[in-house]
Amino acid sequence: MSDVKAPVPRVRVPANAKAGELIEIKTLISHVMESGQRRDSGGNVIPRHILNKFTAAFNGKTVFEAEWHPAISANPYQSFFYKAKESGEFVFKWTDDKGAVFEAKSKLTVA
Amino acid sequence: MSLATNSRREFLKTGSLAMLAAVLAPHMVMAEEADVKAAIEKLYAGKSMASGKIKLDLPQIAENGLVVPVGIEIESPMTDGDYVKAVHIFADGNPLPGVISYKFTPDCGKASASARMRLARTQNIVAVAEMSNGSLFTAKQEVKVTIGGCGG
Numbered sequence: 001m002s003d004v005k006a007p008v009p010r011v012r013v014p015a016n017a018k019a020g021e022l023i024e025i026k027t028l029i030s031h032v033m034e035s036g037q038r039r040d041s042g043g044n045v046i047p048r049h050i051l052n053k054f055t056a057a058f059n060g061k062t063v064f065e066a067e068w069h070p071a072i073s074a075n076p077y078q079s080f081f082y083k084a085k086e087s088g089e090f091v092f093k094w095t096d097d098k099g100a101v102f103e104a105k106s107k108l109t110v111a
Numbered sequence: 112m113s114l115a116t117n118s119r120r121e122f123l124k125t126g127s128l129a130m131l132a133a134v135l136a137p138h139m140v141m142a143e144e145a146d147v148k149a150a151i152e153k154l155y156a157g158k159s160m161a162s163g164k165i166k167l168d169l170p171q172i173a174e175n176g177l178v179v180p181v182g183i184e185i186e187s188p189m190t191d192g193d194y195v196k197a198v199h200i201f202a203d204g205n206p207l208p209g210v211i212s213y214k215f216t217p218d219c220g221k222a223s224a225s226a227r228m229r230l231a232r233t234q235n236i237v238a239v240a241e242m243s244n245g246s247l248f249t250a251k252q253e254v255k256v257t258i259g260g261c262g263g
Contacts, residue, residue, distance in 0.1 A: 022220045035229070037206045063218040066226070069209035071202060073178045073227040073260075080213075083189075083220025 007031045007051070009104040011092055016109045017084035025056065026079045029094050029102065035070035051102075053095040054078050058108075059088035084110045142208040147201040147237050150208045151249075154199065155239070158247055165238050165250035173230060176260030181210065182225040185240045185248070189215070195222035197241040204234025229260035 012026040029051065036048025054066040054076075064080045082090075087110045094102045168182030185195045194217045200210040215222045222240075233255045240248045 035206075058218065061218070063216050064224075065214040066224070067212040068226075069211060070207060071205050071210040071228045071230075073229055077227050078224065079226075080224040081219050081221040083218060085218075 005030070007094065007096075007102050009092065009094065009102055011090075011104045011106055013090060013106040013108060015107070016111060019085060019110050021084045023082050023084055023108075024079060025082055025090070026077070027054070027056075027092055027104070028075065028077050030075050031094075031096075033068075033070070033072055033074045033076060037070065049097050051076060051094045051096050053093075055093045055095075056080070056082075057091045057093075058082065059086070060091075084108065086110050140206065141231065142203055142205055144203045144235070146208045147203045147235075150201055151199070151237075151239055155241070155247055160239065160247040160249040162249060164248045165240055167236060167238055167250055167252045168225070169236055169252050169254050172255045172257065174257045176230040176232070176256040176258055178227050179230050179254060179256075179260070180225065181228050181236065182223070183213075183238055184221070184223040187222050187242065189217050189220055189222060191217050192243070194219075194243045195240055196243050198222070198224075199239045200228075201237045201239075202228070202230060202234055203237065204232050205230060210236070230254060230256045231259045232256050 007029045009029040014023050017023050031051050034046055034049040038046045040046055048070060050068060050070055052068050055062055056064040063082060066078055068076060088108060090106050090108065092104045164186040166184045173179040181200060183198060187195045195215045198213040201208045202210050210228050211226055213224050235251050235253050237251045
């Protein structure tokens with residue numbers, strides 16, 4: 001079963017930016033995103049199990065949040081923008097229906 | 112003889128109709144326009160919405176309903192005093208109306224985000240954007256789906 005495997009997050013953030021520069025952050029995480037709408041071969045509903053929340057924080061401050069519904073595709077992709085101000089660290093978090101949190105971090109140096 | 116043929120014809124006719132109905136009948140309950148309206152009403156009861164400011168980035172035709180790119184950009188200076196607070200995206204032909212909700216902050220610099228969604232069939236995508244001053248904007252766009260991402 002693919003959902004036995006722990007989700008693997010992948011994040012693309014530029015390592016360097018100028019102050020005031022708009023950067024695009026692209027994230028991807030492996031997850032089956034079981035919608036709760038499908039049935040198995042025996043006709044039983046396969047229970048919903050999705051990542052329902054994505055958050056991005058920079059130096060401890062939340063800058064962007066996404067709430068995902070079962071309509072989000074498997075291995076969810078999320079991109080958004082951030083206006084670079086100072087050097088620091090991004091912390092990205094994905095939360096699933098069971099409350100498990102998966103995390104990725106990346107550093108940004110602002111010249 | 113003719114009676115037998117008739118009843119056989121009848122039998123075939125009703126039989127094939129029943130089969131056609133079985134094929135056409137949706138195998139799950141789909142959301143409707145009313146469900147999207149109800150979901151929006153739940154969030155912003157009775158508030159008026161203007162058109163404009165929202166740019167939806169959607170394919171006109173999605174060949175694979177399992178993975179449909181959904182991008183959105185809202186016109187805003189994204190300053191502390193004037194920014195996009197929240198964006199909600201709905202689909203009116205999926206089993207459930209909700210697709211995604213975003214919370215932006217002025218730190219984003221630009222109110223734009225992209226994701227990928229499942230669409231069960233051809234339907235409308237409806238977006239609502241809430242600005243920091245409480246004003247609301249809405250936009251709607253149809254996506255034609257060749258193979259539905261129902262996964263039933």
